[in-house]
Amino acid sequence: MSSRRPYVESPVIMATVRLVAPFVLTYGIFVTLHGASSPGGGFQGGVIAAAVIIMLSFAYGIDLTWEWIDKRVLVGLVGGGVALFGAIALGAVLFGGQFLEVGVYPIPEPDKYGIELVEVGIGMTVAGVVTSLFFTLARGAMPPVGEDGESGRDDEGTAATDGGTFSSEAPGSEETGGDGPVRDGPDAPEGGDRA
Amino acid sequence: MIEALFARYNYVVFALLLGIGLYIVIDDENLVKKVIGLNVFQTGIFLFFITVAVQDGAEPAVTSTGEGTFVNPLPHVLILTAIVVGVSLTALALALVVRIHEEYGSIREDVVVEVLERD
Amino acid sequence: MIDVGESTLLLAGAVGTVLVSVLLLGRAMIGPTMQDRVIALNVIGSNAVIVIALLAAAFAEPAFLDIALVYALLNFLMSVAISKFTVERGGVL
Amino acid sequence: MITPIEAGLLVFIVATAVMTALLRDVLAAIIVFGGYSLGMAILWIVLQAPDVGLTEAAVGAGVMTVLFLATIARTTRLTGLEATTVDVNLPAAALCVVFVLAVLTTVPALPAVGAGPGENPAFGEISEYYVEEAYDDTHVENVVTAVLVAYRGFDTFGEATVVFAAGVGVLAVLRRGVFE
Structure with a gap:
């Protein structure tokens, strides 16, 4: 994409995000796990955790963040969350209860921890889905299926849509890849293993 | 009548929000603004549910004894899931808007209709 | 338990902050540039943090502070997103 | 009030x-x-x-x-930075006003804001049961969470599936190039 301007990153935003992102992620996990005794739960915590990735995308560029993310983690979050919920629900049947009767598990305080585990499943699903929704919408404007790549969409607003190249080599990242901070930032340890 | 409405102020705002949301959906040509209008409409309904749950002098339902005055937790449950589902559906609607833009080159309803009629 | 007079005072502060937010909407409405609107929204967001904290104190419900914390952490995301969008004309997104 | x-x-x-x-x-x-x-x-x-x-x-x-x-x-x-407002479409606005008035006529039938059990049909046996028994049944203090996962878990399972399906739906609409 020759029309793409080199992405000029803002040091202020990068520094702020680097400072804030770990706290937001921690807080998202806290909200997910602490839903039993205070306001919170999987839905809220998942959205807050997903906001971390959105933050990183704004600080370091969407394509870079997308490359940095392990897609398998994303798929694992989305599918694994629903699967975890379903497994807990069905597992109760194995222990002689009914569907979703978490009280029958042979662990201390099965009700409380069963509910927490279900909340974790919800949180995983919501975090994964919101993250992928964001990237799907923000990345690549897909060309109409069955036509060649560029002709379908260069009629209007290429300046507005050029973030949307969907080519796998992601040339945008090559332009900025030389700058140290851009690469370093998303490689920071937080956010990788959100499950 | 007026007094009855005044004692039900939240429901009046609920009706207003429904009207405003409906107006945006009907009148605005821009599809993204139509989606915003749907969200306004949706939030009006959330307001209805949460207002039903309140009780004078009540606290949020965080308790281990069940003693005291609490708001009704059931509408809260319905609405907090509805908010997250609403976001997902908004994203789906926006994806459709993007797709319409790819297909017709515009997100204005009148232009899309024009393109459809021309073909 | 919190004194009634004190909680009234805190509520009055919250009402005042809400009224300031209503006034700020005027700036968001008339613009004239998008930056004015972004800053108006940012101030409204900061006001929201203040109002929620005051309400938490007035209702004696510390759990409400969680929500103020969410806004304190996430409010800048909204402003940053919109500002980047206006400055770079969507080139970033 | x-x-x-x-x-x-x-x-x-x-x-x-x-x-x-x-x-x-x-x-x-x-x-x-x-x-x-x-x-x-x-x-x-x-x-x-x-x-x-x-x-x-x-x-x-x-x-x-x-x-x-x-x-x-x-x-x-x-489009630029001008702050123009749309012209109000009078027929559409009139339609919406009629709609609002129609909804408003139903409002006096609702309980007043803040009405408690007895006056407010939303406070029935079920919500009382939730508030009183949630901790004993589930050992969770937040009744909202208890209702969400324990009492209405099947409902929530459906909600999680809807979120999942919306994610899949967006991928289906904008399909190529996302998970390459």
Whole structure:
């Protein structure tokens, strides 16, 4: 994409995000796990955790963040969350209860921890889905299926849509890849293993 | 009548929000603004549910004894899931808007209709 | 338990902050540039943090502070997103 | 009776909603809609619904605006910075006024705001049972969480599936190149 301007990153935003992102992620996990005794739960915590990735995308560029993310983690979050919920629900049947009767598990305080585990499943699903929704919408404007790549969409607003190249080599990242901070930032340890 | 409405102020705002949301959906040509209008409409309904749950002098339902005055937790449950589902559906609607833009080159309803009629 | 007079005072502060937010909407409405609107929204967001904290104190419900914390952490995301969008004309997104 | 804080918030919310309807520029409408979400989150707190307020805060501040921005970044060329308002479409506005009046006629049949059990049919046996028995049944203090996962877990399972399906749906609509 020759029309793409080199992405000029803002040091202020990068520094702020680097400072804030770990706290937001921690807080998202806290909200997910602490839903039993205070306001919170999987839905809220998942959205807050997903906001971390959105933050990183704004600080370091969407394509870079997308490359940095392990897609398998994303798929694992989305599918694994629903699967975890379903497994807990069905597992109760194995222990002689009914569907979703978490009280029958042979662990201390099965009700409380069963509910927490279900909340974790919800949180995983919501975090994964919101993250992928964001990237799907923000990345690549897909060309109409069955036509060649560029002709379908260069009629209007290429300046507005050029973030949307969907080519796998992601040339945008090559332009900025030389700058140290851009690469370093998303490689920071937080956010990788959100499950 | 007026007094009855005044004692039900939240429901009046609920009706207003429904009207405003409906107006945006009907009148605005821009599809993204139509989606915003749907969200306004949706939030009006959330307001209805949460207002039903309140009780004078009540606290949020965080308790281990069940003693005291609490708001009704059931509408809260319905609405907090509805908010997250609403976001997902908004994203789906926006994806459709993007797709319409790819297909017709515009997100204005009148232009899309024009393109459809021309073909 | 919190004194009634004190909680009234805190509520009055919250009402005042809400009224300031209503006034700020005027700036968001008339613009004239998008930056004015972004800053108006940012101030409204900061006001929201203040109002929620005051309400938490007035209702004696510390759990409400969680929500103020969410806004304190996430409010800048909204402003940053919109500002980047206006400055770079969507080139970033 | 209406408290000043509620009155101020309701004015704020209606004002932002009307501004969203009137602003022609999509970006301006999105900005004002962010303000609307902020007002709503505070209103949920005033109405003693912290769980809903937390959700609205996370969604409104973190995600919703960004999704709208991502969409218009891909579809709209910014028109400029002028702050024009749309012309009010009188037939549509009249239709909406009729709709609002029709809804308002049903409002006096509803219980007054803040009416407790006895006057308010929403407070039935079920909600009493939830509040009184939730801790004994589930050992979870937050009744909202208890209802969400324990009493209405099947419902929530469906909601999680809807979220999952929406994610799949977006991928289906904008399919190529995302998971390459």
